Amino acid sequence: MQIDLEGKDVSSDPVMEKVIEAKAKIKELQREVKALKKDREQLYEEYIDFQKARDIPVCKNTKVSGKAHKARISVGDLHGMRMDSAAVQAFLLDVKTLAPDEIVLGGDMIDCGGWLAKHQPIGFVAETDYSYQEDIQATNWFLDELQAAAPEAVIHYLEGNHENRVERWCVDQTQAHKRDADFLKSAFSPAALLHLADRKIKYYERSEIYGEGLPRGWVKLGKMYFTHELGKSKNAARDAALRTAGNVTYFHTHREDSATVVFPSVGVIKAFCPGCLCQMQPLWKHSEPTNWSQGYSIDFIGEDDTFQRVQVPIWRGKSLAQSMIQRLQS
Numbered sequence: 001m002q003i004d005l006e007g008k009d010v011s012s013d014p015v016m017e018k019v020i021e022a023k024a025k026i027k028e029l030q031r032e033v034k035a036l037k038k039d040r041e042q043l044y045e046e047y048i049d050f051q052k053a054r055d056i057p058v059c060k061n062t063k064v065s066g067k068a069h070k071a072r073i074s075v076g077d078l079h080g081m082r083m084d085s086a087a088v089q090a091f092l093l094d095v096k097t098l099a100p101d102e103i104v105l106g107g108d109m110i111d112c113g114g115w116l117a118k119h120q121p122i123g124f125v126a127e128t129d130y131s132y133q134e135d136i137q138a139t140n141w142f143l144d145e146l147q148a149a150a151p152e153a154v155i156h157y158l159e160g161n162h163e164n165r166v167e168r169w170c171v172d173q174t175q176a177h178k179r180d181a182d183f184l185k186s187a188f189s190p191a192a193l194l195h196l197a198d199r200k201i202k203y204y205e206r207s208e209i210y211g212e213g214l215p216r217g218w219v220k221l222g223k224m225y226f227t228h229e230l231g232k233s234k235n236a237a238r239d240a241a242l243r244t245a246g247n248v249t250y251f252h253t254h255r256e257d258s259a260t261v262v263f264p265s266v267g268v269i270k271a272f273c274p275g276c277l278c279q280m281q282p283l284w285k286h287s288e289p290t291n292w293s294q295g296y297s298i299d300f301i302g303e304d305d306t307f308q309r310v311q312v313p314i315w316r317g318k319s320l321a322q323s324m325i326q327r328l329q330s
């Protein structure tokens with residue numbers, strides 16, 4: 001087929017520019033078509049892969065855990081006259097709000113720093129600025145406030161090494177005569193002077209066994225072991241988990257700590273130290289800064305005794321759980 005070009009402008013510069021532009025446009029469109037074809041091929045391959053993909057196994061157990069069966073608070077190392085009043089007030093406020101069913105006092109709730117502090121250097125008298133009676137009075141005040149804040153709570157009290165000082169003193173004074181030592185204990189021991197029997201607070205002595213296979217002074221509540229003292233190394237929580245092979249809460253180190261260890265034959269094991277409620281710079285530390293931290297812990301416990309632990313730091317008299325508690329209550 002022939003095209004009649006007679007009398008038509010086909011070679012001028014404007015016409016040639018249009019031809020060049022047209023050819024460039026054609027090449028651009030060809031590139032776009034090629035890219036679209038490639039995208040289409042990739043989408044098709046993805047579709048084929050999707051068709052061949054295996055179904056993802058879905059767990060059919062969709063049961064949602066119900067409301068916690070009970071709440072437990074763990075706290076220790078108050079140290080009587082050496083308590084930090086601001087930290088204690090923050091703790092008591094949380095207790096009143098949380099209304100726990102169970103409270104574990106982890107020991108060293110009294111201090112006995114002056115009268116019976118045999119480990120102190122001779123001549124170091126700074127620890128003797130208060131009497132044993134004042135120390136007991138301070139802890140009695142705390143127990144009064146605690147029971148007023150949580151009147152329905154069952155309270156467990158582990159004997160710490162500071163309470164144990166009195167027991168050892170009673171044995172020393174009686175030349176290890178058991179009946180005389182028991183008599184002195186009935187008059188001077190923290191359990192007697194804190195009126196724990198009248199308060200219906202269970203007291204666990206470090207020298208007694210409270211369950212088959214348990215070390216002395218240990219107690220097991222649900223799926224958690226409790227003991228006052230279980231090492232104080234840099235990795236105390238991990239060491240505690242490895243030594244216990246069970247969930248354990250310990251105290252004594254005065255610093256908040258936690259660790260998780262998995263045993264193939266047991267499962268996930270956790271160890272915790274909640275911290276303390278005492279002053280963070282004791283006299284016997286002199287000018288050496290401590291790495292202590294104030295706080296307590298909450299366990300939300302299911303009917304099968306499974307639990308969720310929340311470690312609550314207290315910093316400069318302020319509980320860091322307040323925002324969480326307010327959120328849960330809203």
